[in-house]
Amino acid sequence: MPPKTNSLGLEREEYKAAKSTLCPGCGHDSIANQIISMAYDLGINQHNVIKLSGIGCSSKSPAYFLGRAHSFNSVHGRMPSVATGATLANRSLTAIGVSGDGDTGSIGLGQFKHLVRRNVPMIYIVENNGVYGLTKGQFSATSDEGQVLKYYGKNELPALDLPLEAIIAGCTFVARSFSGDAKQAQTLLKAAMSHRGTALLDIISPCVTFNNAPESTKSYPYGKEHEIPLHEITYYERGAVPPREEILVDEYAAGEVIEVEMHDGSFIKLKSVDKDHDPRNRESAIKVLEKATMEQQFLTGLLYYEEPRATLADTLHLTETPLVHLPAEKLRPSQAALDSLMKDFM
Ligand SMILES: Cc1ncc(C[n+]2csc(CCOP(=O)(O)OP(=O)(O)O)c2C)c(N)n1
Ligand code: SF4
Numbered sequence: 001m002p003p004k005t006n007s008l009g010l011e012r013e014e015y016k017a018a019k020s021t022l023c024p025g026c027g028h029d030s031i032a033n034q035i036i037s038m039a040y041d042l043g044i045n046q047h048n049v050i051k052l053s054g055i056g057c058s059s060k061s062p063a064y065f066l067g068r069a070h071s072f073n074s075v076h077g078r079m080p081s082v083a084t085g086a087t088l089a090n091r092s093l094t095a096i097g098v099s100g101d102g103d104t105g106s107i108g109l110g111q112f113k114h115l116v117r118r119n120v121p122m123i124y125i126v127e128n129n130g131v132y133g134l135t136k137g138q139f140s141a142t143s144d145e146g147q148v149l150k151y152y153g154k155n156e157l158p159a160l161d162l163p164l165e166a167i168i169a170g171c172t173f174v175a176r177s178f179s180g181d182a183k184q185a186q187t188l189l190k191a192a193m194s195h196r197g198t199a200l201l202d203i204i205s206p207c208v209t210f211n212n213a214p215e216s217t218k219s220y221p222y223g224k225e226h227e228i229p230l231h232e233i234t235y236y237e238r239g240a241v242p243p244r245e246e247i248l249v250d251e252y253a254a255g256e257v258i259e260v261e262m263h264d265g266s267f268i269k270l271k272s273v274d275k276d277h278d279p280r281n282r283e284s285a286i287k288v289l290e291k292a293t294m295e296q297q298f299l300t301g302l303l304y305y306e307e308p309r310a311t312l313a314d315t316l317h318l319t320e321t322p323l324v325h326l327p328a329e330k331l332r333p334s335q336a337a338l339d340s341l342m343k344d345f346m
């Protein structure tokens, strides 16, 4: 039997990259596998993708997926500024950033919030394990308040909620998932690929070496037992027709279904499970997250979605032609223009 291939005639194997050097069972490896499956299923052309990361076990992940894509492993917490530059220099690239809770929530929080505020078009994945895995498990900005770790004592500080930070900063696609829920994470990844603007995916990704005790909200046992998906989510590629019996309604209440059309004509269908949450309502998304924090609920799914707003390249009125493809004479002022400018200073 010939091997199974996708719309580009490629096998899933061809979307893989280097062999992982992370600890066996690390949640980050599940996410790399989910990115591989997403890209294979959607028939993504890897040459049009740039992978970006900072520093951390999570930030090593881009080495383990899409081996034919462009890649830039930056400095700790500085991936957002590199991503901003890369996506401005070549607006035709699809950017996939992988970061950690330390990389984004601790050292990189300022950079992250400005990336979101500027609406840099990219998928921004936080592999959130609630510790600094690479440097041996210190508390991060998303560690549980009151958590006790053998070598570091008690965490006295409240945790930051990265989806909440993203919504407040103006993010138009905000989701949370669990590395142990491969189907949901893959569907959200596919939807995020169709979004025009920053799409934040905060994926709880357990560190099996330093933060996997059942009472930690970032552990596998906790996630498996406490995950509350807000809805069943299905992604339909552009042109796909959903089964006929599915009646889509405008008003969203528990048990009903909404359809959210994405920028590229694909759409997602959300069927609420037991929560009355409309992801198109910003106030409701903020309230749901505040309540989840107070009650230690592990809610997953699409938390907030808004019609795409101008991306940074639009705001700066950049030409549609990627800057990297413009000839030098279009990028630089002519000698005559410079001479005339100089005259104004004389
Ligand atoms: C400027 C700078 N400060 C500190 C460090 C040390 N450092 C490396 S990775 C890291 C934290 C990584 O944590 P996280 O982003 O959560 O990734 P994880 O390893 O948990 O996946 C720290 C503090 C560094 N490399 N550079
Ligand atoms: S230390 Fe933790 S985060 Fe790092 S590879 Fe091991 S399990 Fe994963």
Ligand SMILES: [Mg+2]
Residues within 6 Å of the ligand: 056, 100, 101, 102, 127, 128, 129, 130, 131, 132, 133, 140
């Ligand atoms: Mg971490």
